[in-house]
Amino acid sequence: MLFNSLDFAIFLPIVFILYWFVFNNNLKWQNALIAVSSYIFYGWWDWRFLSLILFSTIIDYLIGIALSKEYSLSKKKILLWVSISINLGFLGFFKYYNFFLDNFKSAFSFFGNEINSNSLDIILPVGISFYTFQTLSYTIDIYRGKLKPTTNFISFAAFVSFFPQLVAGPIERATNLLPQFYRKRKFEYSQAVDGLRQILWGLFKKIVIADNCAEYANMIFNHSDDYSGSTLFIGAIFFAFQIYGDFSGYSDIAIGTSRLFGFNLMRNFAFPYFSRDIAEFWRRWHISLSTWFRDYLYIPLGGSRGGTWMKVRNTFIIFIVSGFWHGANWTFLIWGFLNALYFLPVLLAKRNRMNLEVVAYNSSLPSLKEFFNIVLTFALTTFAWIFFRAENVGHAFNILKEIFSNSFLKIPTVLPFMIILLTIFFIIVEWLGRRDEYAIEKLGFKTSRYARWGFYMFIATLIFLFDGKEQAFIYFQF
Known part of the structure; x- marks a missing residue:
């Protein structure tokens, strides 16, 4: 369902009226309405992929609870990597399977070896790159001790599938959006x-x-x-x-x-x-993705705290991964590489916070x-x-x-x-x-x-x- 469509122009007022005039005094029913409405909104595009977002929601909900009950650091790491592997596994299959297969075949062809393997006709689920990162922020923050897991599945499902930002962001953090589902909301004109x-x-x-x-x-x-x-x-x-x-x-x-x-x-x-400058540009463009990569990839890699080599390495990693996040094409990798080149002189000259x-x-x-x-x-x-x-x-x-x-x-x-x-x-x-x-x-x-x-x-x-x-x-x- 597109924001700029007649379908959404009918859908939004209906949800708004039910939310404020029918379920106004019941937080649980409001959250349930948001969850159901979000699944209708997403299923309007292709109902077959509702099972994918539901499965991801169930996995991270259960892992979040398991993380809070586990005291062994090694077992916590295993649980976290289960969440990361499942979420990125789905994302990798739907978004990058054919890219890696085609490049693998091309590499072998270059050395005179032909591989007979057909690409799959894979439909990319709308919004998978966005809600995958959103659920990952939940399990990672629980592992880091920054967030307590929810035991309310409806609230968590509404957080993951929240229809206004489900398919193209902003990529919300669980620490910001999820607690808002616990609080009673009052209509403010x-x-x-x-x-x-x-x-x-x-x-x-x-x-x-x-x-x-x-x-x-x-x-x-x-x-x-x-x-x-x-x-x-x-x-x-x-x-x-x-x-x-x-x-x-x-x-x-x-x-x-x-x-x-x-x-x-x-x-x-x-x-x-x-x-x-380019540093300011990246503080102002797609802020939710830039800060996600900063907090969950750049800083864990060492950020800009190390020597020159570490700064250069981390800068290229963050921008190339950002490019690859956008799509399975070498053009996106070059786009990321170019932005790393732009950013590097500003960083090394310590002018990136000017x-x-x-x-x-x-x-x-x-x-x-x-x-x-x-x-x-x-x-x-x-x-x-x-x-x-x-x-x-x-x-x-x-x-x-x-x-x-x-x-x-x-x-x-x-x-x-x-x-x-x-x-x-x-x-x-x-x-x-x-x-x-x-x-x-x-x-x-x-x-x-x-x-x-x-x-x-x-x-x-x-x-x-x-x-x-x-x-x-x-x-x-x-």
Whole structure:
């Protein structure tokens, strides 16, 4: 079920009414409603994979209880590795089986040995990369002593399958989201209004910006041989705004929807394209995944506490694993490798914690230096996005070859002025709201109510005018 679909527009009010008007005084029934609704939401895509998420839920629920009752450290480690092995085993099979098989066959063919083994026609379960990491955080935190296991299976099932963020995040920590299922929730009008406002902005990002940029990015990337370097460069920029509008738009809708039910999810994007260096970018892009890798992989490996070699090793590990998390393709590994290269000089120079505050916090415009750094960081990020979007490594290098040729000086043949104007409008609104949790959280609050509601109606009108494509969110494939 897509957030930008008629199905969800009918589903959400029904769940909302049942939640607040039928089961308002019963926490257990509210949690049960969330669990059932989440399974309906997920099963709407393909009911066959409900058994997979249910099995993962049961395994980690039981292992969590077993960990709390076990005093032997060695047996605790065995239980933890059972959880890790089962969860990553499912993820590895569905997501990476054919990748490893095909590369294994290619390696043997290179040495003159042929292996007759057919790839499997495997359907990747939507959201498996997200809910797998979410359940892993539960068992790992119990093992570390940071969290007590729940004995309420319904609450745990609702936590794992919570429909607003089930298929594309944010990847919630059990320490943050699970305790919210234990507390009685009271409807707060201001929180609900704020949630609707964030949903509105998320829909604008997805429908008006991402889907329209996707139309031209797909046209250019899918027929890259027909275009000049300048047009391919424009296509890369379109994709940069497509993936940001699409993914951060999903996160906004997820966070806003959660607020309607009295839940608070972690922030997942913090205006990353206004970053002044690559370290700041990764503090602001897909925050839930970046911090997950930091806490459960980077720091256990030693983080940046060791010598230069350890810092270099851990940096490349974290970014390459992050790339591989996104998909079974060498393009994602190269994308991760490039970001590691970008990050390394900043880390070794000990400048990775310099830009912690919001850019130009006390001024309307950035300084010339800040503007240059923002443009440079965006250019480096867009360069890496080419590998992320390309069909394969050869396709990416062909695009780059054309971009760095004389044809870059030609006038682009694809310049949709309406989409460019809308993207400029989007950038301006994001800049004005960069100090807040999301762009229109407080935008216009100092103006009259009529002006503020006029702005909301303008955004809603744009969503209505550009609606109709109903494209799936890009991170569903990961």
